[in-house]
Amino acid sequence: MYLIVFAQSFCTxxxxxxxxxxxxxxxxxxxxxxxxxxxxxxxxxxxxDVIKEVLERSVLILFxxxxxxxxxxxxxxxxxxxxxxxxxxxxxxxxxxxxxRKVSLKEKxxxxxxxxxxxxxxxxxxxxxxxxxxxxxxxxxxxxEATEVYFGPLIGYSTRNTIKDFSLKKRLxxxxxxxxxxxxxxxxxxxxxxxxxxxxxxxxxxxxxxxxASHYGAFTLGADLDIKTLKGWGKSTKKNEEFYRPEQSIxxxxxxxxxxxxxxxxxxxxxxxxxxxxxxxxxxxxxDPPYGIREAALRPGKAEHNQxxxxxxxxxxxxxxxxxxxxxGRLVYWLPVxxxxxxxxxxxxxxxxxxxxxxxxILNTKTSRRLLVMRKCRGITETTDQSYVSxxxxxxxxxxxxxxxxKELLS
Numbered sequence: 001m002y003l004i005v006f007a008q009s010f011c012t013x014x015x016x017x018x019x020x021x022x023x024x025x026x027x028x029x030x031x032x033x034x035x036x037x038x039x040x041x042x043x044x045x046x047x048x049d050v051i052k053e054v055l056e057r058s059v060l061i062l063f064x065x066x067x068x069x070x071x072x073x074x075x076x077x078x079x080x081x082x083x084x085x086x087x088x089x090x091x092x093x094x095x096x097x098x099x100x101r102k103v104s105l106k107e108k109x110x111x112x113x114x115x116x117x118x119x120x121x122x123x124x125x126x127x128x129x130x131x132x133x134x135x136x137x138x139x140x141x142x143x144x145e146a147t148e149v150y151f152g153p154l155i156g157y158s159t160r161n162t163i164k165d166f167s168l169k170k171r172l173x174x175x176x177x178x179x180x181x182x183x184x185x186x187x188x189x190x191x192x193x194x195x196x197x198x199x200x201x202x203x204x205x206x207x208x209x210x211x212x213a214s215h216y217g218a219f220t221l222g223a224d225l226d227i228k229t230l231k232g233w234g235k236s237t238k239k240n241e242e243f244y245r246p247e248q249s250i251x252x253x254x255x256x257x258x259x260x261x262x263x264x265x266x267x268x269x270x271x272x273x274x275x276x277x278x279x280x281x282x283x284x285x286x287x288d289p290p291y292g293i294r295e296a297a298l299r300p301g302k303a304e305h306n307q308x309x310x311x312x313x314x315x316x317x318x319x320x321x322x323x324x325x326x327x328x329g330r331l332v333y334w335l336p337v338x339x340x341x342x343x344x345x346x347x348x349x350x351x352x353x354x355x356x357x358x359x360x361x362i363l364n365t366k367t368s369r370r371l372l373v374m375r376k377c378r379g380i381t382e383t384t385d386q387s388y389v390s391x392x393x394x395x396x397x398x399x400x401x402x403x404x405x406x407k408e409l410l411s
Contacts, residue, residue, distance in 0.1 A: 001032065002051055003065040003136060003150050004041040005097065007160060010186060011036040013371065014060045016357040017189050018043075020373070024192040025053045039099050040138060040148065042067075051155045057216075059185045061158040065134045068152040074111060077135070077149050081117040091125035093132050098146070100139030111135060166211060172256045173248040175229055175237050179208035179288055187286050188212040190357060190373045191332040197283035202271030202320065205229055207250035209286045214259040218283070222250070222266035230266050271320055280326040280379070289313060291336045291399060310336070310396040311389055314348045318374070318387035322352040325376040330356075335370045336399045342368075345391030352378050352385055366402050 006014045015034050018041070022029045027050040032042035039062075045051055051064045071077045094115075096108040103111075112135070122130070131153055138148035163182045168174050179187075187209060193199055195217030201209050204222025206229060214220050228234045232249035236242060247255075254260035291310055314335065321331040331353060337346070339362070347355065347370075357373035 001067045002043045002045055002155065003067050003152065004043055004051075005062045005064065005136060006039045006041060007060055007062050008039055010060060010182065010361070012359045012361070013186050013190075015041070016359055016373070017058060017060050017186055018054065020190050020192060020357070021054045021057050022050070024057075024194065025050070027053070038138065040136065040150070048155055055156045055158045057189055058158045059160050059163055059182060059189070062160060063134070063157045064155040065136060065150065065152045066155055067150055069150070071149040071151075072147065074114075074137075074146060074149060077151060078114045078116055082119060089122045090130035091122050091128075092120055093124060093126050093129040094135065095132060096135045096137065098137040098139065100141065101137075101144070101146075103137070162215075166215070166257065168208075171253060173206055173232055173244070173250070173253050174208075175206040177205045177288070177290075179205075181208070184208050185212045187332050187371065188216060188284075190371070191284035191286045191330040193218050193284055193286075198281060200282045200285050200324070201287045202285065202317070203287050203289050204250070204266050205288075207253060207266070209288065210250070210263065211253060211257065211259070213284075213286065214254060214262040215257065217262065219262050219264055221264045223269050223271055224266065225268065225270055227268040230268055271317070276324060278323040280329070281324050282329060283326055284330045284332065285321050285325060286330075286332045287317070288334050289317060291334075310399065311348070311394075314396070315387040315389065318348050318350040318353060321374070322350050322376065322380055322385065322387070327376055327379060329376045331372075331374040331376070333372055335372055336396070337368055337370055338399060338402050339366060339368050341398075343391065346389065346396070347372065348387055348389055350374075350385070350387040352376055352380055367399065 004018065014036070015031070019029075027046060029050065030044040032044060034041045048066065055061060055064060068082060069077065069080055071080065094112045096103060096111055133151065133153050136150040137146040139145075140147050163185055166181050168178055168181055191199070193213045193216050197213070197218040199210065199213040199218045199220050201207075201222045204210065204224045207222060210220040210222055224230055230250060232244040232252065234244065236244045236248070250266055251260060251263065254263040317333065318331070325331065335347065347358070353374040354377045355372060356375050357371070359371045360368050361371065362368045
C-alpha cells in the first residue's frame with residue numbers, strides 16, 4: 001500500500017487528477033482512503049513504477065511513500081519491529097512530515113532517535129542518501145498527539161515545482177483572463193494530454209491553457225474572436241507597462257519557454273463558425289469559455305462581440321466537441337454556477353459525451369465554477385445527436401447578476 005501526500009491546494013481537484021493520470025498510464029489503482037480535508041491518501045497500486053509515472057506528471061501531489069507501518073501514535077512506531085525488512089548497509093536519511101501541527105527540528109530528531117527496531121545498519125547521509133525514509137504524521141485540531149503515523153521509504157517527489165517555472169509573474173505575456181498556472185496544468189492532466197496529441201482551445205485568449213500542453217509535447221492550436229489578444233496589441237495588463245511590446249504574444253510566450261515548435265498557431269475566429277471541418281481531429285479540447293465576468297460571452301456564428309445566452313454558448317461548445325474530438329478524447333471546461341440553486345440537471349449534456357469528473361472551485365459565498373471533464377464515448381450517428389440541458393436553462397443567465405450582486409438571492 002502507498003501513502004500519497006497531497007498539497008493543500010485545490011483540494012477538490014486532487015483525486016480527479018490522480019485517477020486521471022492513473023487511467024492515462026493504463027494503471028489500475030484502488031483508493032483505500034481519501035478526504036478533501038486531509039493531505040493523506042491511501043492507495044493500492046500495481047507497483048512502484050505506477051506511482052513514479054503519476055509523480056512525473058502530478059502538480060497536486062507532494063510525494064509518495066511505500067507504507068511499511070501504519071500506527072495510531074508515535075509510541076507504537078517506537079516499539080514496532082519491522083519483520084519483513086532486509087537489513088542493508090546503504091546510506092539513508094529519515095525525514096518527518098507533519099500535518100496539523102508544527103514540529104520543531106529538535107522534536108523531529110527525538111522522534112527519529114526513539115525508533116528502536118529499524119534494521120538500518122548503513123550510515124546517515126543528509127545530502128545524498130541512497131534511500132529516504134519518511135515519518136508522516138496527522139494531527140487533529142486541538143490534539144497535541146498524532147492520531148495517524150505512517151512510516152516507509154520514499155518512492156519519489158512530484159513535479160509540482162513545474163508550476164513555479166511557468167508562473168504568471170514571470171511570464172512574458174499575460175492578460176485579464178490568463179488562467180492560473182496551477183489550474184492550467186491540472187486541466188491538462190484531467191485532459192490526459194500526452195506527447196503527440198493535438199490540443200485545441202476555442203477561447204484561447206493569451207494561451208495559458210496551451211502552454212502546459214505544449215510543455216507535455218502535444219501540438220497546440222487556438223482560436224479567439226479578439227485578434228488584439230492573440231497578437232498582443234494594445235494596453236498592457238502588467239504593472240509598469242503601458243503597451244505590449246512586439247515580442248509579447250502567445251507565440252512570444254511559447255518561445256520564452258522553448259516550446260514553440262509544438263505550437264501550430266491561433267486563428268481569429270468564433271469557434272461556432274465552420275472553419276474547422278466536422279471530423280474527429282482533436283485528442284482534447286481544453287478551454288475556459290467567457291461567462292461575462294472579465295470578458296463578454298459571444299454570439300455563435302456572428303463576428304460582432306455581442307452578449308448572448310450562456311446556455312446556448314455551452315451547448316454549442318458540446319456540439320462542437322462531439323463533432324471534432326476523437327473517440328475517447330476529452331473536453332475540459334469551466335461552467336459557472338449559482339451555489340444555492342445548483343444541481344446536476346443544470347449541466348449541459350450530449351449523447352456522445354460522458355461526464356467523468358465534476359469538481360467545484362468556490363468564487364464567493366453565492367457563486368462557484370465547476371471544472372467538467374467529458375469523454376467522447378462514441379461518434380455522432382444521428383442528426384438528433386445534439387446537446388441539451390435537462391433543467392431550467394434560465395439558471396445560467398442569472399450568474400453574472402448574482403456574482404456582482406450584494407443582495408440576497410431571491411428564489
